[in-house]
Amino acid sequence: MRSLRYYELFLYNESDFMDPITESALQSAPRLRQPRALAAWQTYLLAFVASACTLIIELVAGRIMAPLIGVSLYTWTSIIGVVLAGISLGNYLGGKLADRFASRRMLGILFLVSGLAALSVLYTASALASYKGPSTLPLVLRIVALTAAIFFLPSCLLGTISPLLVKLTLRDLNRSGDIVGKIYAVSTAGSILGTFATGFFLVSFFGTRTIILGVSLLLFLLAIVFGDWTVRGRGGGRIVSLLLLLATGLGGYAIASRGALASNCLKETNYYCIKVYEETVQDHPVKVLVLDHLVHSYNSLEDPQHLVYGYEFMYAGLTEYAARRRPPGGLRTLFIGGGGYTFPRYIEARYPGSVIDVIEIDPEVTQTAVEYLGLDPMGGIRSINFDARLAIKEMLGDQMYDLVLGDAFHGYSVPYHLTTKEFNDRIKAHLAPGGIYMLNVSSQ
Numbered sequence: 001m002r003s004l005r006y007y008e009l010f011l012y013n014e015s016d017f018m019d020p021i022t023e024s025a026l027q028s029a030p031r032l033r034q035p036r037a038l039a040a041w042q043t044y045l046l047a048f049v050a051s052a053c054t055l056i057i058e059l060v061a062g063r064i065m066a067p068l069i070g071v072s073l074y075t076w077t078s079i080i081g082v083v084l085a086g087i088s089l090g091n092y093l094g095g096k097l098a099d100r101f102a103s104r105r106m107l108g109i110l111f112l113v114s115g116l117a118a119l120s121v122l123y124t125a126s127a128l129a130s131y132k133g134p135s136t137l138p139l140v141l142r143i144v145a146l147t148a149a150i151f152f153l154p155s156c157l158l159g160t161i162s163p164l165l166v167k168l169t170l171r172d173l174n175r176s177g178d179i180v181g182k183i184y185a186v187s188t189a190g191s192i193l194g195t196f197a198t199g200f201f202l203v204s205f206f207g208t209r210t211i212i213l214g215v216s217l218l219l220f221l222l223a224i225v226f227g228d229w230t231v232r233g234r235g236g237g238r239i240v241s242l243l244l245l246l247a248t249g250l251g252g253y254a255i256a257s258r259g260a261l262a263s264n265c266l267k268e269t270n271y272y273c274i275k276v277y278e279e280t281v282q283d284h285p286v287k288v289l290v291l292d293h294l295v296h297s298y299n300s301l302e303d304p305q306h307l308v309y310g311y312e313f314m315y316a317g318l319t320e321y322a323a324r325r326r327p328p329g330g331l332r333t334l335f336i337g338g339g340g341y342t343f344p345r346y347i348e349a350r351y352p353g354s355v356i357d358v359i360e361i362d363p364e365v366t367q368t369a370v371e372y373l374g375l376d377p378m379g380g381i382r383s384i385n386f387d388a389r390l391a392i393k394e395m396l397g398d399q400m401y402d403l404v405l406g407d408a409f410h411g412y413s414v415p416y417h418l419t420t421k422e423f424n425d426r427i428k429a430h431l432a433p434g435g436i437y438m439l440n441v442s443s444q
Contacts, residue, residue, distance in 0.1 A: 051187040052194035059198035066292040090159020098167035108227015115219030117154035289340040297340025304345040330354035337408030406439035
């Protein structure tokens with residue numbers, strides 16, 4: 001009976017237990033204004049695009065940082081860590097904003113400032129291009145600090161959007177798991193698309209700076225379309241949106257006209273930022289090839305036999321030794337890594353009739369050597385634009401060489417998969433009797 005009376009208590013209306021003063025106060029109190037909800041498709045679209053933009057910026061960060069600090073495990077670790085830290089703080093701050101200021105206007109503001117933060121990457125990257133940080137700091141800390149200065153803010157601001165989307169969409173706590181799960185699923189799908197699109201297509205088609213501008217303009221557009229720009233309940237939302245759209249267009253024009261989109265790279269490829277400039281070395285004019293932030297070769301257009309690097313003179317001495325051991329008719333040579341094609345051009349000029357095969361992973365590096373560094377596309381040098389490990393694996397068994405010269409670098413180091421015993425065994429299988437395998441290893 002006691003438990004029955006307990007449950008019967010809750011069958012009464014709560015107003016039956018209120019005194020007249022309390023009931024009157026509740027009736028006269030202003031009702032809490034609920035933010036205008038987003039339609040499901042709007043939420044999913046915005047979550048998808050915001051996450052895609054975040055991953056696009058993260059992938060582009062690798063290419064933007066390459067000319068500044070190179071591409072290494074440290075670089076990518078710093079980029080991933082900084083972006084994740086930004087998203088984490090953004091999620092926290094976004095949750096606070098969602099509880100206090102959830103509205104379509106706040107959503108528009110967050111997309112707007114996220115677009116501005118994405119745009120700031122163009123300026124901070126240019127401003128910090130020559131800044132390496134205090135020399136007293138360890139290299140890793142300098143890389144992290146430089147990466148954070150450029151990419152933390154846009155990652156943080158984009159991270160504030162998801163909590164607000166949840167707040168503006170969730171109206172039924174009984175479906176909270178379903179709605180939040182769908183938002184995160186769509187958000188992850190956007191991240192996947194942003195990753196694949198950037199890595200496989202966008203960088204090679206548009207270049208990093210145009211991509212950043214495109215992300216920024218897209219975020220501005222979403223702010224205009226989905227934000228509530230009504231002025232104090234008096235309407236005027238369309239006018240404000242048009243003014244924002246006009247300001248966005250003028251801003252984009254100003255950025256383009258001031259050269260903010262101009263890259264300091266001659267070419268941006270899927271592998272490198274390629275630069276070529278002229279310099280006088282040892283009283284001799286040469287073309288200098290820079291890949292990312294490192295000089296890879298010095299090329300004389302007038303004299304292909306002009307060498308600059310010390311290791312090239314060592315290569316030249318061993319090549320002469322190998323040539324004297326062979327009957328006349330040229331050498332059979334294989335180069336792992338083309339770069340500026342300095343030494344292949346040297347062999348072509350000094351030992352006519354030689355077989356000269358060059359494995360260079362980036363076809364744009366080969367094309368740059370043709371356009372700027374004196375490589376004759378109709379000459380005796382044959383380029384194989386492929387990863388060296390796979391190229392060697394697919395070679396015919398009777399394809400033999402007197403000299404194999406390794407000169408491939410990823411930053412300061414030889415790519416690790418070209419230093420394994422398996423790879424060396426494959427090279428050995430294609431060495432003629434008495435053949436020589438020479439490998440350039442940096443001391444950095």
